[in-house]
Amino acid sequence: MSLQENTETISLPVLGMTCAGCAVSVESMIAAQEGVVQAEVNYATQKVKVVYDPKVVTTEDMQKAVQGVGYDLIIDAEKGDEKQKEVQENNYKSLKNRILAAAILTVPVVVIGMFFMDMPYGNYIMMLLTAPVVFYFGKNFFINAFKQAKHQKANMDTLVALSTGIAFIFSLFNTFYPEFWHERGLHPHVYYEAAAVVIVFIMLGKLLEERAKSNTSSAIKKLIGLQPKTVIRIADDGEHEIAILDVKKGDRLLVRSGDKIPVDGRVYEGSSFVDESMITGEPVAVAKQKDDAVFAGTINQKGSFRFVAEKVGGETMLAQIIQLVQDAQGSKAPVQKLVDKIAGIFVPVVMLIAIVTLAIWMLFGGEHAFTQGLLAMVTVLVIACPCALGLATPTAIMVGIGKGAENGILIKDAEALEQAYKVNAIVLDKTGTITEGKPKVTSIKWAHQLPEEQVLLERVFAAMEQNSEHPLAEAIYADFKQYGIDTVSVTDFESLTGKGVLAKYNGKSYWAGSHKILKDIGQVISDDLLQHAKALQARAQTVIYFADQQAVLAVVAIADQVKISSKAAVAELKSLGIEVYMLTGDNEETASAVARQTGIAHFKAEVLPSDKADFIKKLQDEGKVVAMIGDGINDSQALAQSDVSIAMGKGSDIAIDVAKVTLVSSDLLQVPKALQLSRLTVKAIRQNLFWAFIYNLIGIPIAAGILYPFNGFLLNPMIAGAAMALSSVSVVSNSLRLKLAKLN
Known part of the structure; x- marks a missing residue:
């Protein structure tokens, strides 16, 4: 039997890592243990994944090995x-x-x-x-x-x-x-x-x-927080509250109004509207009836239902989103990695130079060989202090982040600034990114009515929408309320699942809902209203009909409005030579209409979170540097997969946490500014690193006494200390120049 057949895989938190070099040390120490097949440190999540044979090596053995080089493992699995x-x-x-x-x-x-x-x-x-x-x-x-x-x-x-x-x-x-x-x-x-x-x-x-x-891992923790800790399981002897970890496939579960859905499954009794924005990104809640699928982490709204668990634990869509975000975060290296690599060579080289300096002075230094050699060795170590090198990146990043904040661009870390200026493809989410993210009434067209009749009908219509649980009803009622239209008292109110609502006023019946309701009750619609409804549908707007017992009285258009600045932002990005793509969970007609309005040539509709991430991976495989801009939980996988992730400030906490850049105003016109800021900051970082290394390349040989044979000059360690401080000041000063830059 091979070693691999006896192996187990475990993920353990690591303590004490401060650089990519630390991750390499931890990895090598664990991998060197007998019985360990593979060790892989994820620096982003501060964890190590180990494939090992528990009969040969224990987690305690791994912990001791890591502790030996100054780090630690937490081996408490729970x-x-x-x-x-x-x-x-x-x-x-x-x-x-x-x-x-x-x-x-x-x-x-x-x-x-x-x-x-x-x-x-x-x-x-x-x-x-x-x-x-x-x-x-x-x-x-x-x-x-x-x-x-x-x-x-x-x-x-x-x-x-x-x-x-x-x-x-x-x-x-x-x-x-x-x-x-x-x-x-x-x-x-x-x-x-x-x-x-x-x-x-x-x-x-x-x-x-x-x-x-x-x-780093706060986004993961918030995603995990979307899952409730307990659920209500339905058994033959009644309902029982159990821990979510105890849920098994086939269990019958109850979801009440306002509850988070615990696992993936299928409805078998009851109906409701479920907010699935974390999956689809769309703001309108989805009606759920018998045999419809429901997903972990989504939020039940006003009704209650029972469903059968089909996917639990790591199989749920939420768990897969968490895993994909974790993997994508861990696959990237911070900008400091370059400095860490150089430092790995720089440190032993400087130590060697210091020792060689003393040795050469001892051999060829003459009367004061030891004294001057010791001074030279100390001077080398003092002047070669990695302070300027250590400050080169963080100071530029700090100033760049501050400059971004002044302009409403919140930048999380160096990685975003390192990559943003290279972006040549931008993927946009639709809802909340290009559009406002909230359904609003765009128009109400009435059949010919007398003014006083129309006022009464408006009050009846408002009352029906006020009583309805449907999310679109909220948009209609809000529109009536905005114009100060009061409601009347309606009777016999009834919700017609998947179609609309029915109510009576003064003994007369009224209906409001989708086109499905018209087929059932057979009301007449005038040619004028019919043509208007068709025109609205062609523009991908949702149409709601209001009718009485004789005919359709009004046609309401509801749409998620495109932001005023979106078209201009897309045009500016194109002018910079950047390809713009739009991905949305919405239908083809709506996606097409939004793409036409904003000038986006490439778009895909009806995509799931994993589809977005796969699309970005495909662009990356083609050699593109991709920025993803989104606002919802459903965008988190794609945001994590992208080279530069940008979230809208008015979006979900998860999207903001996963993204490396947040636009406070949720205005796409801020994106070109963010790209310009990246270019300026990276330029400052490169200048800082250049001067830090040049300083060492020139300073170390002088400190060692290379000029002494020619002109008798031996650098005083005090001057070396001042030069070291000056190098740090020059790096900080160069970084501060970013404050004077103007973002167009």
Whole structure:
């Protein structure tokens, strides 16, 4: 029997990961365990999926292996996600408090070190203030560096620990034994401010990462929250409330008014209207009768019904949406990945250069070989501190995000800004994105009536729609109410499922509903109203008829209106060379009408959430960089699959959480601005990284003493510390230039 035949698959939360390099370390440590077939870390969800043989290796073994390099696994299968969230929140609060305390201690150290270095007892004051910053608030850098070193690994923590540790120890020696250098004709400089500033800056970068990481899975949690925790199961001995985890296929379940539907199934008794916007994105609730399908997470409105469970657990459509969103989120790499990769090489190279520098000085340095070699080695480590490198991306991102917020464009993370300027295909949802997302009355055409008769009929019509449970009735009643039309008291009100409503006023019968109601009661409709109704249907508007016992009295047109700015936005995107597509769960006629109104050449109707995601994947396979713009839960899969996901601010919380960009005004004209902001921000990031690397490429050789044989110049570590700070200032200053940019 092969190993694979005995395997199980488990997903475990990981703690302590702060970069893509961390994910690689966790993956490699678990994969190296005997009995593990495959380990795959999803950095977005902070989880590792492991295929393993439980007879050979246990989750406790995996946990110990990961703990050995400074991370941890939560192996509690039932409460793992809750514990992970709790730990992340505690870490974030703790880190924020540590940064604040460290910054308070660092400010006076910088002031003394840069401007009052000759003040009495200045070195001792700086030492006392810097020690807790480096060894208490920054202790995690040293702990993680040590754990990495035990496994012959190095990361950014290693370089931070080395540079700040050596700078502090070197400064400590110079504070207590300055005569060592005086006897050799040298001044004993201290570098406390360099050590403290480095710790604070790097901790600030970690805080930004922690905040982004803690928000990554919030969309998944909200999707899971759509499913009720308990359900009502119907048994031979009555109704029982049970946990949703106990629901099995074939169970008969009861759904009351206002309840969320717990699992996928089929109605066998009762009727109602169900809000399926999370599946279809359409605002109008769907009538449900016997034999109709219902889906988990959708919301029952006014009626109640019973249904048979057909798909439970991970088989439901909601569970599949959750899984697809999770997979799509995890398949993307953040912009910081490039920096992490370079850092993986940068750190050992700098350490090697520092050691080689000391060795060369020892061999060829002459009279003061050790002294000058030690100074050069410390200078290399100080000047090569990764502060500028660490700030290059987050500062530009912070300013870019702030600039976007000023313009009503909320950007979640670097990934969106990294990708948006490359977009050459945009997929638009229809309802709530191109259109307003709410059905409204666009016109009411009456048969020829006397004014006083029409006023009375309007009041009867309003009363019937007020009593109706149908979502379209709400739109009609709201329209009457808007114009101050009062209702009358109607009698014998009756809802005709799937057709409309019936009521009486003063003994006379009136009907309101779809064309189906006309076939049943056979009222006459005038040629004028008939032609008007056909014209409305051709424009994909929903038509409601109001009739009495003799004839049709009025024709009402209801439509989801196209936003005023949508046509202009589509035209502007096309002018930028971007292909525009529209996907909708609505019918072909409505989709075609909206496409014609907005100038969209490519559209697909009657698509499910998975169809949208598949369509985007197809475009990506063709080499396109795709942006998805949507507003509903049904768009969440497609949003997660896309390269750049944009949600409307007035849309669902799930769509906003999944999307990397949110347009506060829900105005499509903001999209070109978002693309321009992306281009400007990426330009700033590239400039920052260029200067950070150029600074190191020039600074490190000079710090090592490459100019000494030619002109006797040896860089003072104090100047190296100032150059390090200057490099950080230059990166921040370059990022701040984004604030002056104008978005057209």
